[in-house]
Structures are given as C-alpha cells and as structure tokens.
Amino acid sequence: MRNNKSDGWSRREFIGGLALTGTAAILGLQPEPGMAAVEPPPETTRLRIRKGDPACWAPIYVAEPLLREEGFTDIQYVSGLTADEAKLSREGAIDLSPSFSAVAMFNLEQQQPPLKIISGLHVGCYALVGSERIHSVRDLKGKTVWAGAFKNGGPHIFFSTIVAYVGLDPRTDIQYSWVNKDEAMRLFREGKIDAFISFPPWPHELIEQGIGHLLIDTNIDKPWSQYFCCTVSGQSYFIKKNPIATKRALRAILKANDIVARNPELATRIVIEKKVRNESEYKSVLRALKDIPYSKWRAYNPEDTVRFYALRMRDIGMIESNPQQFINQHTDWRFMNELKKEFGITW
Amino acid sequence: MKDWLPRLVARAPFTVHTKLIGAFFAIVALLIIFGVVVIQVLGGINRRSEDLGSLRRKVAAFRQLQHDTTAQLYSVSTALLSPEERMLENALRQLNQFRYDLDRLQFVTRNEAELFNKIREEHEQLIQLITTVLELTREQAFTRAKELRLTKMAPLADSLERLTNEMVNRAEADMEAKIDESNQAYMTSRWVVIGFAIGSIGLAILLGYAVSTSLMGPVMLMDNQLRQIASGDFSKRVDVPNRDELGTLADNLNRMNDELRGLYQQIETASRHKSDFLASMSHELRTPLNAIIGYSEMLAEEAEERGQKSFIPDLQKIRASGKHLLALINDILDLSKIEAGKIELSPETFNITGLIEEVASMVQPLIEKNSNVLTINHPDDLGSMYADITKVRQILFNLLSNACKFTELGTITLDAAREKTEGFERLSLSVRDTGIGMTDEQIARMFQPFSQADIQTARKYGGTGLGLAITKKFCEIMGGEIRVASEFGRGTIFTVKLPLSASNSKADTTSLTRTGDPSKSA
Secondary structure: OOOOEEEEEEEHHHHHHHHHHHHHOOOOOOOOOHHHHHHHOOOOOOOEEEEEOHHHHHHHHHHHHHHHOOOOOOOEEEEEEEHHHHHHHHHOOOOOOEEHHHHHHHHHHHHOOEEEEEEEEEEEEEEEEEOOOOOOHHHHOOOOOOOOOOOHHHHHHHHHHHHHHHOOOOOOOOOOOOOHHHHHHHHHOOOOOOEEEEEEOOOHHHHOOOOEEEEOOOOOOHHHHHHHEEEEEEHHHHHHHHHHHHHHHHHHHHHHHHHHHHHHHHHHHHHHHHOOOOHHHHHHHHHHHHHOOHHHHHHHHHHHHHHHHHHHHHHOOOOOOOHHHHHHHHHHOOOHHHHHHOOOOOO | OOOOOHHHHHHHHHHHHHHHHHHHHHHHHHHHHHHHHHHHHHHHHHHHHHHHHHHHHHHHHHHHHHHHHHHHHHHHHHHHHHOOOOHHHHHHHHHHHHHHHHHHHHHHHHHHHHHHHHHHHHHHHHHHHHHHHHHHHHHOOOHHHHHHHHHHHHHHHHHHHHHHHHHHHHHHHHHHHHHHHHHHHHHHHHHHHHHHHHHHHHHHHHHHHHHHHHHHHHHHHHHHHHHHHHOOOOOOOOOOOEEEEEEHHHHHHHHHHHHHHHHHHHHHHHHHHHHHHHHHHHHHHHHHHHHHHHHHHHHHHHHHOOOOOHHHHHHHHHHHHHHHHHHHHHHHHHHHHOOOOOOOOEEEEEEEHHHHHHHHHHHHHHHHHHOOOEEEEEOOOOOOEEEEEHHHHHHHHHHHHHHHHHHOEEEEEEEEEEEEOOOEEEEEEEEEEEEOOOOOOHHHHOOOOOOOHHHHHHHOOOOOOOOHHHHHHHHOOOOOEEEEEEEOOOEEEEEEEOOOEEOOOOOOOOOEOOOHHHHHHH
C-alpha cells in the first residue's frame, strides 16, 4: 500500500487545510487580483465535468476543492470517452469537458455538438514512441503504427497532424494497427509495430521499460510544445445560462494547473483515488505529471492553439472550416478574457 | 410567352427602325454589363492575389525574426562557453540583424501598429538582456551572466518565439480565409458569369425572336394575302397588330384589296354582260344567217333546174359567205362560253381510230384544195378513250384544217399514239406540215383570240384567228396540253396530249418551243 503522504501533503490534509486557510494559501500561491469573493455567487451550485482516461487531465480532479471554494456544492465527474462527448453534451449530461485540442476540434466540426472551447487546459502530453528502426517521423512512411483502437480517435487525429506536418499523407503513407492499447503495447514490444502514440502514462511506461525511444514529445518538441495539448469545452446552454458559474469553474481548473505543477505527487494520488488510473500506474503517472509543464498555461494563447490545429487539420482535410471560421463558430473566449486580467496574462 | 412577346413588340408604338436599334442596344448593353462583371471578377482575383502576396511577405518576415532570435541565442550560448572578444563582438554585431528585422516587420505590418509595438517591445527587452549578458561575460561575471540567460533571456526568447508563431499562425489563418474567400468568390463569380451568359444569350434569342416574329409575321401574312389577291380571292383581310410601318402597310394592303374587289366585281359583271350579249347576238345572227344560207342553196338549186346558170356563182358566193359568217359566229360563241365558264364536257367512250378516220375524211376536201398529201400514222391498238368526243374531234379538225390552210403542194402528217407519263396514259396527236411556218413573234401571239400571224396572212389565207385559241382552251379544259414547234418557211408541228380518261381539270400547260427542223422535232 502506497503511503498517501507524499511531498509533505496527503489528500486529507490538502482538503482539510483548504477548509481552514484556503487553497492558495496552503500551496503558497499568490492571491490573484479580482478574486472570486467580489463576484456574485454562481448561478448554479451543481457542476458536472466529464471524466476520461488520460492522466494529464489531473487539474480537473485536483480542482475539486477549489471548485467548492468557488461555490459549487454538487460536483460530479461523469465518466465518458471523448467519442461520447458529443452525445453527453447533447443530452445535457455534462457542463464542462476536457479534450485533446485536435480531437475536440474534429468532433466539433464533424458532429456539431452543443459545445464551445472556452480555454486551454495544459501544454503537452502526447508522446510518439518509435522502435529502434525508426529515427524520424518521415521514417514512418509505409510502416505500421498504433494510433488508438479506432479511426478518428484522439491518438489517430493527433498522429495525423504530426505526420502531415512533415509531408506524409496520414491516409495513404501509414499502415494502422487498430487493436486495443494493451495489445498494441505487446505488439510494440515484440517489434510488430513500428510506432506507438498515446497520452500519458503509457508512452512513458514503455520508455521506462527501455522499449523504443521518443520520436515526438509534445512537452518539449516544437511546434507541438508551443500549444495547448488539451482544452476545456463548455456545454453551450450551460455557459450561456451560467456565465458566472462557468467563469468560477474555469478559474478553479486553471488554478489547479499550478497545484499540479507544484505538487505532482499529490495530483497523482488524486488521479488514482478518482479511479482515473490504477495504483499500479503510480510511477508512470507521476512521471507524466512531472514532465508536463502545467505551470506554463498562462503563457499560452488558447485561440492560437485552435488556429494552429485548424491549419494542420485543414491541410489533411479533417476539417473544412478555415481557422477564423472555426474560431468564430466553435470557441467562446469571454471567460478566458475576463480571467486574463485577474491572472495578469499579457498575451 | 411564345405569342405575347412578339405581340407586345408589334404593338409597341415605335418604328421598325427604332425597334431594331433598341434590340441592338439592349444586346450591346448586356455585353457591356457582362464585360463589367468579368472585369470586377478579375479585379477581385487580382486584389486577393495581392493580399495573399502581402500575407506571404508577412509570414516570411516573422520566420526571419524567429530564425534570428534562435541564432542570437546560439551566439550568446557560444560566447558564454567560449568568452573570447571575437565571439562577444560577433554576438553584439548580430543585434543589428534584429533591428533590420524589426524594420522589415514594421514595413510588412504597417497597418498593424499594435502588433508591431508588442513585438518590438519584447525584442527591445531581449536586446537589452543580451547586451547585459554579453557585458557580464566580457567582465567575466559568468555565473551572473548564465543566471540571467537562463532565468530571463531564455523565457523571453521563448515568449517571443510563441508570439511570432502566433503571428505566423494568424497570417496563415488569414491566408486560408483569403483562399476560402477566393474560392467562394470564384464560385459566385462563376455562377454570375454563367448566369449573365445564359441570360444574355436567352435575352438575345428572345429579343431576336420577338423582333423577327413581330416583323416577319406580318410580312408573311401580307405575302399570303397578296397571293390570295393574285388568285382572285378578295374575301380575306390581313390582321396585323403592328403600330409601325408594317401596320400601315397592312392597312394599305387591305384598302387595296377592297378596291380590287370592287373593280373585280365590276369587271366580272361587265364580262358576264359581254358574254350574255355575245350569246344572244350570236343566236340572233344565226337565225337570219341560216335562212340566208338555206335560201341561197335553194335558189342555186332552182337556178340550175331552170337553166339560169349565170345566177349560180353569185348564189354560191352568198352561201359561202353565209357559212363563213356562221362559222365565225359559232367560234365567237364557243369562245365566249369558254370565257364565261359555261362550257361543259360530255365525256363518253369512243374508238380513237374511228375518230381519226372520221376527221381525216372531213378534211379531205381541204387537203385536196391545196394539192397536199395527208399521211396518218398510228399503231393498230390505239384503242378507245373516255372524253368529250365533240371537243376532241374539233381539236383534231382545227389542227388539220389549219395545216391544210398554210400548206400548198406539201405533206401533212398525223401521228397518233398512246403514251404513259408519270403513271398516266395519254393520247398524243401530232400534226406536222411542210407549210409556211412561223416566226417567234408569230408563235408568241398564236393562241390569242382574233390573232393570226399578221394582217397579210389573214387576208391571204382567211379565217377568224379563233381556231387555235379555242383548241388551246379545249385542251386545257380536258386536262391536256398543246405544244407548238415551228420554223419560218419550213413548217409547223402541233402536238396535243390528252388524258385517255378526260376530266374537268384545268391546266395551263401550254408551252412554246422553236426548233430548227419541224420534221425532226415532231
């Protein structure tokens, strides 16, 4: 049994301390100007956030006590794959939803769900691991790659933008192995797959086991490292009806980025306790959370992330709208723009 | 639409000239509008191309700035690792490149002052930091220099890179938007051009149809009306709605039609009166003439019986003159009946050979009178024909007696045969003589009533000049035809062709030919 106390903070202490002194004080964060206290209370005290597999979405789980501080008393994490995001939003079952930028954009364009991208979440998370035979992305031409268990899923879309960036046609130049993740990892170990792309913690698990090497690490490698990897979308009706609640929720989630950056061990614990990942994956999750530059979110412009991915995806025909059309139709930066002043963001 | 538009054009109160000019100008106006649209489309394409060029220049300038920032960081790192004066000077000199890049950026983003100021501000900070780091290095304060580079310079360069990336993305996004706009404009322009082209063609066709129909319609109506008038039908009037010259022309045509109808009716009445007069006069003349002829014959016989032979020649002259006068009156009566349309055919089946022999017998005295020889040629199986035997007999008699009259000591040949032309069987009767023949002028007026070759001929050979006119009319009434070929001084050939089954059809098929040798032309 792992000791819950890591880096001096247990989750119990974290929550308890929050109740007494406030999260910012506990974490040594500087109070932001224009704090929530001067704002009207949220229009609703219920908040439903989509919960998915990726460990990199740690801030949305870590944000729970901050959300309570913002006035939400009924916080629900609704399980649902990215593929189900459109359905859940149409049913009104979720209010906020984290997603990979490119996947969110693909689904918004293809399925037109009632969702708007309202903010970036964090920078970098995906990693492309290549076998020993592969030295660059262009070497993947004609090779077999695992990019998720099904077409047009997160890994596949993200991988498509990566290979298209170096002139390969993701539709014709690559052979895909549409098997499940565990099977894919086995095939990769056996040398039957040449590359493997995924969000944390699995690429890091392979690297730790000494299998393959990183071809693209979106934490570090440009241009991917210069844009948000994941974004936060809001259900259209919810954000329209509850602008204060949306802004308060977004503030909490963005602040949680800083908590994850300062205390990845605590964030890892919370991710495991929320049953996002298993106890057995603690090490790889921790490594992933340490690698992801959660503290950089202030420096990144989410609109430019959308613009960048819109350009890349349009190049390969995954979306039809031009970047500005997409931004006009599928994004809503009102909340982020208000929080910019509060957080001292200059972009 | 097929009717109302030409009618509308026709009723427009303008002259034909104005209408044609109007249609022409409408098409020219369409062509001008079409040209303007095309020029605007091309102008739009050109404008968008310039915009794209401007965006490309902007992207290139941003990339250059990004590249030089990276190069500068590399220079600084190298200078820190190897703090030689040459390296430091090199790094410091590279700062000039920044200023040059900023000048370029200022040029390509001259309409985006805010953007440029933001980038310049960050670059100024970076230049300041680099200068400080390099000065610290020169002073050998390496620890402070490295710290400054890591904590301030690198994040600032990172931020600057993101900012320039953002600008590049913005420019690329603008390019995409322009490309979309261009595609959209192309699609719109294409449909506008196609629409205009189709519209212009359609309108040109419509105008052409409307104008031509409004002009040609009345012309054809009037042409038809003129044909009706020419055929003697004055019962119809032409209805032209035009308010232009054609309308006026149609009114005049109707007026002319009315006047001609009145005149025709007057002529018809006069002609009827003439025929009636001739018929009654002929009848009135024949009664005393018959008495004169009869009594002169009786007196001649009595003079012979009483031996008073000296009276006989005078009485015979009286009888011959009476008969001549009677024949003349009969011919005039026939002609007037024909002209009055009162001739009726009485067809019957008769043997052709029998008829020929009968007529040959009738003309025998005339043959002998001028010491001519009559030769008759016909096949044995001439058979019979269904026609008015009286008229056929008169036709053949007229031709043979005519030949006898103008031939002396010559030969008169009658050729008869059946012939089949275009599925119809006809009887061909050809009378050839070796007489005086005719000139072209004589032939031209030969079939006119009271017209012999000339006055001298009439005096020399006698006759009324009605025989051939009547013969021709009889041929036509029976659906046949008569042809003549003649050479002056050599002889003449008359050829009659009659249907073997005669009808009342009337055909003007007379034709005249002139041949060098009448015997050959027969």
